[in-house]
Structures are given as C-alpha cells and as structure tokens.
Amino acid sequence: MRRATELAARLGHRGVTVVEFGVAGGNGLPALAEHARYYAAATGVAVRVVGFDSGAGLPDVTDPRDLPHLFAPGYYTMDHTPGRERPSW
Numbered sequence: 001m002r003r004a005t006e007l008a009a010r011l012g013h014r015g016v017t018v019v020e021f022g023v024a025g026g027n028g029l030p031a032l033a034e035h036a037r038y039y040a041a042a043t044g045v046a047v048r049v050v051g052f053d054s055g056a057g058l059p060d061v062t063d064p065r066d067l068p069h070l071f072a073p074g075y076y077t078m079d080h081t082p083g084r085e086r087p088s089w
Contacts, residue, residue: 001016001018001032001035001036001039001047002039004016004018005039005040005042005043005045005047006043008043008045009043009044009045013045014045014046015045015046015047015048016045016046016047016048017047017048017049017050018032018036018047018048018049018050019050019051019052020032020049020050020051020052021051021052021053022052022053022076023051023052023053023078024053024057024076024077024078024079025076025078025079026051026078026079028051029049029051032049032051033049035047036048036049053078054078055077055078056074056077056078057073057074057075057076057077057078058071058072058073058074058075058076059073060073061073
C-alpha cells in the first residue's frame, strides 16, 4: 500500500484501490483500513479498501501442491455473526 500510494502521488493519481481476496474472519480488512488512513494522510492519495470472499472457506483439495495435509476444505470460513463488534473503518 505504501508503494502504491507513493507511486500514485508521483504519477498524479488521486486514488488507489487495495483488494483483499479471501477475507475469512475479517481481521485483515480493519488492518488494511488503518494503513489506508495512514498512507492517505501521508501521501494525499485516497485509498479504497475492498474485500472479496465466497464465505464458504477453502474448496476441496485436488492437487498435492495445495498442501492437503495442512489445509482442509472449509478452513477459513467467513464469520457472519450478526452484531460482531468491529473497529470503525
């Protein structure tokens, strides 16, 4: 994010978008939002934070390179608990 905002500022862009694929528990998005506020203030470049997730967790493992001994289907499901407290971002 640092390099993206610095480069955008040098190129005269007004904003950048930062994407997290695989939100899972959702802890990464508030962390990204915190960094976005810092780098937006430091560079003058607006930062939009976006997260994507199917919510279902990891799919079935079909390739040994996916490390089936470490990651099982359904790991990292998204937490959809209503009213879950999150930092404001």
